[in-house]
Amino acid sequence: MGLALRLAAAGTPVTVGSRTATRAKERVGEALERWSGRDLRIEGNHNEEAARCDLVVMATPWDAAVATGRGLAEAVSGKVVVSMGNALVRVGDEFQPVTTARGSVAESLQASLPASHVGAAFHHLPARMLASLDQDMDCDVLVCGDHPEALEQTRQLVASIPGLRPVVAGTLSMAGAIEAFTGVLLNVNVRHKARSAIKLTGL
């Protein structure tokens, strides 16, 4: 929901999907109530309707991304689909990376959606930071993808949000490294009671 809010706040009309339209409308209603002073073009609907948008972001829990994507394969055919999930499990106090059969959530999603082009981005942004519209951001967002169109549309999506700088990192072969690194950031946050994000210096 945080990313949807940031996009809407930047002037992009957004449809938030959920398994049922009722659930989606409820969640969007709560968000609009919280940010009632703002003019946000955001609505809720079932996943099938949300998947009709020009660009689709898979913002499910990471282990639901492939199943959800597969169910929407026809609606997202020929489009760019953005993966933002991180394959992590909690082991005691620590978030540890796990490797999916294809190497990462993004690669698994691409494998399950051969008629779509997957771009990966937004992995390192703390959800709470994204959802706090009154908090300024200053973060680098690593972007990867196998197809030029996926890279370009994902890059533009990132750049449309104030405070985020897209940094292209390569093909989907880099997605595993980017997703796993979210575990590092989460652990740093737990240990340092912080909400850390990354900036690349020297760019």
Next chain:
Amino acid sequence: MGLALRLAAAGTPVTVGSRTATRAKERVGEALERWSGRDLRIEGNHNEEAARCDLVVMATPWDAAVATGRGLAEAVSGKVVVSMGNALVRVGDEFQPVTTARGSVAESLQASLPASHVGAAFHHLPARMLASLDQDMDCDVLVCGDHPEALEQTRQLVASIPGLRPVVAGTLSMAGAIEAFTGVLLNVNVRHKARSAIKLTGL
């Protein structure tokens, strides 16, 4: 050699190891010539002698770390050994992470040195930046390890170098994510003709 120079420049006496004392002395001689204006307590010797130091940093190419470490197991027994290698291969224009049997260079090194405590650090620092003593640094260095002593000694080693801030990220289970992320940074550097390093914001 870059890390050795930075440590020596910060006042730490360093012995640089190599397979032969001659080769090590040659390399150190070249470095001292380049930085002749500085008072650097750095010398070269064979690996067995270098491994007698209180703290040992494995700065070999990543795929030589385990074999080299195993050969020095007795000398480093009971000590902290710092792993800084990144398990990466070049595929076309891209550096891609590979997973060793134990998950990472650091975990493989720890498995091969059961009587030592491995700390991992320094992965993301461009070698050329480290070796340029007249270049100021301002980087975060992620540190991980399974043993409190490994974490603490590695953290102190990082903190002893001006411009580097140690950030503890957890156990050696995080090493794979940290090493793989070096591939992301290298690709960003290739694409953007830069020498990027990371800073964590919000800490």
